Amino acid sequence: xxxxxxxxxxxxxxxxxxxxxxxxxxxxxxxxxxxxxxxxxxxxxxxxxxxxxxxxxxxxxxxxxxxxxxxxxxxxxxxxxxxxxxxxxxxxxxxxxxxxxxxxxxxxxxxxxxxxxxxxxxxxxxxxxxxxxxxxxxxxxxxxxxxxxxxxxxxxxxxxxxxxxxxxxxxxxxxxxxxxxxxxxxxxxxxxxxxxxxxxxxxx
Numbered sequence: 001x002x003x004x005x006x007x008x009x010x011x012x013x014x015x016x017x018x019x020x021x022x023x024x025x026x027x028x029x030x031x032x033x034x035x036x037x038x039x040x041x042x043x044x045x046x047x048x049x050x051x052x053x054x055x056x057x058x059x060x061x062x063x064x065x066x067x068x069x070x071x072x073x074x075x076x077x078x079x080x081x082x083x084x085x086x087x088x089x090x091x092x093x094x095x096x097x098x099x100x101x102x103x104x105x106x107x108x109x110x111x112x113x114x115x116x117x118x119x120x121x122x123x124x125x126x127x128x129x130x131x132x133x134x135x136x137x138x139x140x141x142x143x144x145x146x147x148x149x150x151x152x153x154x155x156x157x158x159x160x161x162x163x164x165x166x167x168x169x170x171x172x173x174x175x176x177x178x179x180x181x182x183x184x185x186x187x188x189x190x191x192x193x194x195x196x197x198x199x200x201x202x203x204x
Contacts, residue, residue: 028056028169032072032199036177039192043087044146046191048078048110054199056118066120070132074154076110080191082145102145110179112138112154126165132158132173148185154178162201171199 034050055071082088082102088095116134123129134156143149160173175197180190 026058027204028201030054030201032197034195034197036193036195043084045081048076050074050076068118070116070118072114074112078108080108080144081105109141110138112136127163130160146189148187152181167203169201173197
């Protein structure tokens with residue numbers, strides 16, 4: 001319960017400066033749905049569905065580019081399974097028990113608050129391409145052999161395309177995502193995944 005309260009508090013604190021800028025910067029509000037999976041490997045499987053709220057605020061514009069701050073509270077539903085028994089080495093305490101535990105398919109929930117910087121290049125009057133880099137604190141509700149339960153970070157690099165119809169913007173965004181806890185807990189091998197997000201934004 002405390003961790004969920006902490007996550008909500010971080011979201012609220014992050015949104016305060018965003019709304020303070022709302023009067024002077026053009027904003028977009030929306031949501032996205034994403035799908036992802038692990039890069040091919042022999043150690044584990046990982047698949048996820050993500051649901052994000054999206055808040056965009058333009059902070060600067062040049063002749064060729066627009067720069068925006070992006071805030072994305074995210075709820076992520078994932079499944080994970082250890083494939084390589086020998087990833088859990090015999091010198092670990094209770095390694096047989098851990099192998100049995102970790103090779104069971106698991107459901108994992110991730111509560112994330114992504115904070116990013118976006119650089120956008122208009123290509124037509126109603127379309128653009130962009131690069132987005134973000135990092136966000138997150139809380140994971142289930143332990144795996146690769147990552148301990150609790151606090152971690154999500155790093156995301158994305159290349160996206162948007163097109164506008166009236167005040168509605170449609171967004172397609174392939175991403176690469178890395179999750180780890182920066183050594184805060186024992187299990188920190190992390191996950192590397194490829195994802196694709198489909199979003200809708202409304203200009204204000």
